[in-house]
Amino acid sequence: MADMRKTRAISSVGILLAVLFGIQSPPARSDKEPEITLKSSKKNLTLRRGELLKRSDVTTIEISDDPLAPGKKIQYTAVPVYALLEGLSIPENSTIHYVCSDGFAASIPNSQLKNKSPAKAIAYLAIEKSTDRWPVVEPGKTETPGPFYIVWKNAKASGITRESWPYHVVGFEIRQSMQDLYPNIFPEAKLAETHPVKRGFEVFKRNCFACHTLNLQGDGRMGPDLNVPYSPTEYFQPFALKTLIRNPQSLRHFTEGKMHPFPKEIIPDSELSDLVLYLKHMSKRKVKSP
Ligand code: HEC
Structure with a gap:
């Protein structure tokens, strides 16, 4: 790795x-x-x-x-x-x-x-x-x-x-x-804690938020925002997005690539699906692009 x-x-x-x-x-x-x-x-x-x-x-x-x-x-x-x-x-x-x-x-x-x-x-x-x-x-x-x-x-x-x-x-x-710091990264509040979108939000916070902002909130400055102007769920086929997260270089080779792979030991398949559902959910909760 x-x-x-x-x-x-x-x-x-x-x-x-x-x-x-x-x-x-x-x-x-x-x-x-x-x-x-x-x-x-x-x-x-x-x-x-x-x-x-x-x-x-x-x-x-x-x-x-x-x-x-x-x-x-x-x-x-x-x-x-x-x-x-x-x-x-x-x-x-x-x-x-x-x-x-x-x-x-x-x-x-x-x-x-x-x-x-x-x-x-x-x-x-x-x-x-x-x-x-x-x-x-x-x-x-x-x-x-x-x-x-x-x-x-x-x-x-x-x-x-x-x-x-x-x-x-x-x-x-x-x-x-x-919640006070980054209200715009939160999914719909009324979803149950066990809802896949809520679980996906946890996966996002643990693995992605250090490098990516979402709805322009967060400290990550390394990768692009993951919701505005477009969510990756809007321009990647589901298989492509999952392939990218599993190993960015296997989707598009890029020697300078800085995003590291997320193998199954780090994000199991079920969590990867939850993560994509969270990103999809957030595509309906966009803030205005800068
Ligand atoms: C170490 C920092 C880092 C982490 C952690 C990270 N990324 Fe990235 N991500 C990047 C960078 C930098 C890019 C731009 C391409 C590159 O350099 O690999 C990128 C690119 C992407 C892209 C492609 C965007 C596009 O339009 O080309 C997506 C989608 C993405 N990341 C999603 C995620 C998700 C989901 C997670 C969490 C599982 C995550 N990233 C974790 C740094 C990171």
């Missing part, structure tokens, strides 16, 4: 946030001690690497399904994210937005990041020590995912996608609910 770095969106919002977070570039290689900022409406916390490494909950975890190191087992020094978030008051329906030093920015559901139950995926902030560097993100490069990388124990149990393994993380921001 393509390296995750290829999939990164340098979004203008990300850059704006990067400026707001006071990120220096290049991030990790300056003499300044790396730090990470946690922001909520009430409080800002800045945590330096040295302080994090002294915490009593620092642990060593072994990750065997790291998307940056397929097939390898990697040990990380890490702190559970739920413990870091404990000091902030996080409203139940808020979203947690992360920002990376290269501008990659997206949200991870609050409930996933705060989870402590070993029956589900648990997020850790992996911390790279200056004396113990990690494997590089891509063969032939010198860059590692450090100094801070979000990794997951038991990722499969909660269907954690690659977009939820951000590296070079510099900050987290607690934001309003998705």
Whole structure:
């Protein structure tokens, strides 16, 4: 599978946030001690690497399904994210937005990041020590995912996608609910939670929204909007759209293509059908084109 770095969106919002977070570039290689900022409406916390490494909950975890190191087992020094978030008051329906030093920015559901139950995926902030560097993100490069990388124990149990393994993380921001932030990506409210369109919406948020806006809302700046002026369900035959999502290069070869394939292990067939139904449904809920 393509390296995750290829999939990164340098979004203008990300850059704006990067400026707001006071990120220096290049991030990790300056003499300044790396730090990470946690922001909520009430409080800002800045945590330096040295302080994090002294915490009593620092642990060593072994990750065997790291998307940056397929097939390898990697040990990380890490702190559970739920413990870091404990000091902030996080409203139940808020979203947690992360920002990376290269501008990659997206949200991870609050409930996933705060989870402590070993029956589900648990997020850790992996911390790279200056004396113990990690494997590089891509063969032939010198860059590692450090100094801070979000990794997951038991990722499969909660269907954690690659977009939820951000590296070079510099900050987290607690934001309003998705509904307040992006009302126009929501399907018809009266549909039951189990309706295929609602399920497809979940598939969209997990897998597509980091790179694509829909109805012009969202932070993804890498791919085109998926509803305006036209929904892909209006100009692709259903088989073509599904083929594209399964593997964009198998529909149209494009060496510079940045969208990675979504095989069955990531989006099972039933979820792919739900996703297409959601996109179709949204084609009837368009906002005006810019
Ligand atoms: C890593 C970023 C990324 C993710 C994640 C992503 N895409 Fe894309 N997508 C792109 C980019 C960039 C393009 C433009 C072609 C290319 O570079 O591959 C694109 C193109 C497309 C197109 C073709 C649009 C056209 O008119 O040519 C469709 C449809 C699409 N994506 C749907 C999806 C869906 C559905 C998902 C979620 C399952 C998704 N994409 C996930 C980045 C992404």
